[in-house]
Amino acid sequence: MRRTVQFIFNYLLIATILFLALLPIPVLASPARQTVNCVEEYTVQADDWLSKIADKLLGDVFAFPAIVLATNQKHITDSTFAKVADSDLIEIGWKLCIPGPDDAQALLTATSTTVRASETTVAPLEPADLTVFAAASLTDAFSQIGPAFSAEHPGVTVSFNFAGSQQLAQQLGQGAPSDVFASANNRQMDVAVLDAHRVISGTQQTFVRNRLVVIYPADNPAGITQLQNLAKPGVKLILAAQAVPVGQYSFDFLNKAITDSAFSPTYMDDVLKNVVSYEENVRAVLTKVALGEGDAGIVYTSDVTGEGADQLGRLEIPDHLNTIASYPIAVISDSSHSTQAQAFVDYILSPAAQAVLADYGFIPVNY
Amino acid sequence: MAQSTLPWARRPQRSTRPAVRLRDPWWLLSLPLLFFLALPIAAMFIRTPPSQLLANLAEVQVIQAISLSLLTTSITLVVTIIFGTPVAYLLGRYDFPFRRAIDTLLDLPTVLPPSVAGVALLMAFGRRGLVGEWLEVGGLHIAFTQVAVILAQTFIAAPFYVKAAMLGFAGVDRDLEQAAALDGAGGWQAFRFVTLPLAWTALLSGAVMTWARALGEFGATIIFAGNYPGRTQTMPLAIYIGFELDLDIALTLSVILVGCSFVVLLVVKGLLQRELEPNTN
Numbered sequence: 001m002r003r004t005v006q007f008i009f010n011y012l013l014i015a016t017i018l019f020l021a022l023l024p025i026p027v028l029a030s031p032a033r034q035t036v037n038c039v040e041e042y043t044v045q046a047d048d049w050l051s052k053i054a055d056k057l058l059g060d061v062f063a064f065p066a067i068v069l070a071t072n073q074k075h076i077t078d079s080t081f082a083k084v085a086d087s088d089l090i091e092i093g094w095k096l097c098i099p100g101p102d103d104a105q106a107l108l109t110a111t112s113t114t115v116r117a118s119e120t121t122v123a124p125l126e127p128a129d130l131t132v133f134a135a136a137s138l139t140d141a142f143s144q145i146g147p148a149f150s151a152e153h154p155g156v157t158v159s160f161n162f163a164g165s166q167q168l169a170q171q172l173g174q175g176a177p178s179d180v181f182a183s184a185n186n187r188q189m190d191v192a193v194l195d196a197h198r199v200i201s202g203t204q205q206t207f208v209r210n211r212l213v214v215i216y217p218a219d220n221p222a223g224i225t226q227l228q229n230l231a232k233p234g235v236k237l238i239l240a241a242q243a244v245p246v247g248q249y250s251f252d253f254l255n256k257a258i259t260d261s262a263f264s265p266t267y268m269d270d271v272l273k274n275v276v277s278y279e280e281n282v283r284a285v286l287t288k289v290a291l292g293e294g295d296a297g298i299v300y301t302s303d304v305t306g307e308g309a310d311q312l313g314r315l316e317i318p319d320h321l322n323t324i325a326s327y328p329i330a331v332i333s334d335s336s337h338s339t340q341a342q343a344f345v346d347y348i349l350s351p352a353a354q355a356v357l358a359d360y361g362f363i364p365v366n367y
Numbered sequence: 368m369a370q371s372t373l374p375w376a377r378r379p380q381r382s383t384r385p386a387v388r389l390r391d392p393w394w395l396l397s398l399p400l401l402f403f404l405a406l407p408i409a410a411m412f413i414r415t416p417p418s419q420l421l422a423n424l425a426e427v428q429v430i431q432a433i434s435l436s437l438l439t440t441s442i443t444l445v446v447t448i449i450f451g452t453p454v455a456y457l458l459g460r461y462d463f464p465f466r467r468a469i470d471t472l473l474d475l476p477t478v479l480p481p482s483v484a485g486v487a488l489l490m491a492f493g494r495r496g497l498v499g500e501w502l503e504v505g506g507l508h509i510a511f512t513q514v515a516v517i518l519a520q521t522f523i524a525a526p527f528y529v530k531a532a533m534l535g536f537a538g539v540d541r542d543l544e545q546a547a548a549l550d551g552a553g554g555w556q557a558f559r560f561v562t563l564p565l566a567w568t569a570l571l572s573g574a575v576m577t578w579a580r581a582l583g584e585f586g587a588t589i590i591f592a593g594n595y596p597g598r599t600q601t602m603p604l605a606i607y608i609g610f611e612l613d614l615d616i617a618l619t620l621s622v623i624l625v626g627c628s629f630v631v632l633l634v635v636k637g638l639l640q641r642e643l644e645p646n647t648n
Contacts, residue, residue, distance in 0.1 A: 036587040062486025170610065220476035236511065241594065274534055280608065288593070293510050 037301040038074065038097040043083075044090050046319045048127050049209065051365050057098050066104035070097040092320055124253070127155030130344055131177060133168040134160055135184035135327065136281040137210065137246070141360040143184070148356070149347045156340050164281035166191075166243040172198045173334070179341040182207070182329040182348070184282075184300075185245035189328040197333075204330035207348050209363035210300045211322050212249055214315040215289050222295035224315060228263060230296060231270035236293035238285050241278040246285070249323040250298040256321045286312075289327070302361035408625055415618045423619035431597040432605035432620060435507050438514055439601060442579040445519040447577050451529040452570075458529075458559075459536030473526045484522050485590025492518060492591075504609040515592035516599050520581035527580055535569020536562065575635045579628055 042053060050064035058066065074081040074097040081093035088097075134142050139162045146158040161168065161178070165188035172178060173196035181199060183189040193199045216224045222235045230237060240247035254268040264270070279285045284298050287295040290311045304314050329348055331341040347353055354364035388394075423429055458470060471582060492499040492509045499509060532598050539562050547557040563570075585603035591598040594608060602620050609617035 238593070243608065275595065277595050277599065278608075279594065291489065291493060291594075293493050295490070323606070 009346075020264070024135050024184070030282075037100060037103060039097040039100040042096045042098050044092050044094040046092055046123065048090065048092075049324055049363070050084075050090060053096065053188065058101065058104055063104050066099055067096055068272070070103065071095075072101040073097075089324075094164055121246060125153045125340050125343055128340045130156065130158045130179045130337055132158055132160050132180040132182065132344065133172065133176075133178045134162055134182040135168070135245070135281045136162050137164065137184055137302055138182060138327070139283065141357050141362065143301070144360075145348065145356050147329075147355045148352065152347070153343060155332075156343070158344065164240075164244045165189075166245070169196065172196045178332050178333055179327065179335040179337055180344055183245070184210070184327055184329060185248065185325060186328055188245060189330065190220040192330070199330040200333045203333075204328040205345075205349070206326045206365055207329045207345075207356070208327045208357050208365060210302050210325040210327065210361075211363070212246070212253055212298055212317050212325075213301045213304060214296055214298055214307075214317060215286070215304055215312045216296045216315070217289060217292045217294075218311050218313055219292075220313055221292070224296050224304070224313075227257070227315065227317065227321075228267070230274065230283045231264070231267050233270075233274070235274045236276045236295045237271065237274040238277050238279060238288050238297040239275050240282055240285050240298075241280055243283055244279075245325065246282045246298065246300060247278065249325055252318060252323045253298070253321055288362055300361070302357075305359070327362075377503035379441065384476060388615065402534060405567065411618060411621055411625065415615075415622050420619055420622060423615055424623075426616060426619075428508070428596055428600075428605060429619055431624065431631065432600055432602045433518075433596065435513070436582060436602040439516045439520060440578055441522060441538045442517050443581045444574060444578050446517065446521055447525040447528050448574060450571075451525050451577075452532060455529045455532030455573075456536050456562075473529055476523050476526050477530075481519075481523055481584065481586030481588075482590055485587035488515075488519060488587060488591040510591070511590075511595065511599060513599065516588055517590045519587035520584045523584050523587055524580035528570075528577040531573025531576060532566065532570050535573070538569065539565045541615045566570040572635060572639060575631060579631065582628065592647060 004358060020282070032290075040057060042057065044053075050067060054060060054064035054067055068084045072281070075083045080095055081097055082232070083089070084090065084094075084096075115122075126262055132146075140162075142160055142162075146160060150157050161171075161176075163171075165183040165185060168181065169183065169188040169191035172181060172192045178198075179191055181189070186204075189199065189204050194200050214227065214230065216222065222232070222233070223229065229235065236252050239250050242248055250269070254271055257263040258265055258268045276294060277288070279288065282303060285297040286299050286303050288294050289299075304312055329345055331338055331345055335341045349366055351366060354366045358364045390588070454473075458466065458473075489496060489510075491497050492502070492515070494500070494503050494508075494510055502509060507516065543561055544557050547561045548554075551559065583603055584601070585607065588599070589604055589607070590603060594600050594604050596605070600608070604625055606617045606620045606624070609620065
């Protein structure tokens, strides 16, 4: 009897490992060594994301992989549980399995997490000048974090190259010297990993999240009061090009909207007809709408903070239509200052930097 | 040659250049720069086999970009000639207060980064701009249209024509015009039948430079006119955006741009050369 149970258990374990190995996210591919008991079943609400749920129910934002692993394990035997293929995408109504604290800990140690590295104190770093390639949307936040990092590590200075992530990924592909890459989406990070071979697969980690918002000039010349207005003929809409992460997310929003009964089936076509320009980065969209050249644009929430925000009105995109963008960061594999570069990545994940990112409208992963 | 800043505006002497021997040290000293200029262009052609070039030529985006570029640069050229010729004649023929200031104003767009021109154009003709605001009231929308593309190109490229034409007009012998006037030619007739034919080569080379510069215009266009395929996405913009999306399209357009520019410059130089030879005999 005991042997039979053991056999079935082993079989399940192997099946689980095989199943998890097929998941796209490397973090989730690590095996879990035990079955999980859910102390709570949680249904995803509007405005939820995994790290927030983890913080609420497990008291630790970093515990979200435990929820993913536990839920996916449960899904094998009980399909009422959701299957989480991508920890950045959860849908309202999904049933999640919240493991007990011990199970969560076990699951977490099984997944190799380096996120905590920032809390260990390190020996003083050798002086270096780091070159950080960062998405244009990070311009304000990183410009503030850079000097703060240098203050903590005297002699280590940081120079930034801000541009559209797709452009940065291209530059990396062409061999541009760099130490750290912070992208506005996983796709461009994947370009750096798979096409450019400048980042070792699995070393990238999400450091912040962001969401989309519709902006219009403060005096609202086109009278934008609801998302449906974007399809009104004559509205001059400025989007980012589809190669730019925020441009891709804007398309995702339109694609979701046409399946929603609150929008007409021609919504996407009507909106795209109104586009007057596809800009090459998110900041160009912001500036042109702020200048009044366009009647509306789609940018990140984090773009509508700080100076210039008072020239703009904003219209929220509800969660079920919005895309929560994940920003991955990684050390460039051929960096000549990899220790310092890792220190910068760790600093970005530290509460101090996360607080700055939160100030600029980002959704921190560590707070 | 010495007092002219724009060599193509001067009538060069008939070629008395001796053939250079291969062992001549000037050859060897010239090679590094020539090699440096030729290598990247050659690399681009090597990366783009003709079959791929032809295949990409059928892409909608490529066709749109090429036709848009040809259309806007042609209009830019016409606009430049119509409005630039009087300025060139004025500066080439007459002396007046602020002449130097106006002359410098014409140099400005050629030395400014085009992105500055783009921002400046936005401030003037944007929807909230100095003039743009009034145009908007009148129902004229400039931003994000082909008009904006043409304005950007004209702002950047027109000075090339004006400066060349100015030197061309300045080089026409005054006595010839006066002789025509003595023979009863009116001001317009003297200009049309004496000055213009004599300055023709300078005007042509200036026009070609303006066209070529307009064809390559990027910075002012993307800032002022935006980027919309088929409407404001000229070849340089399509190359820039294509570089991030689809390198093949970028390469195809680059090869076409280089090819066009090279052939046009070569033909014009040939024409000028032929034009000049009888004059100097």
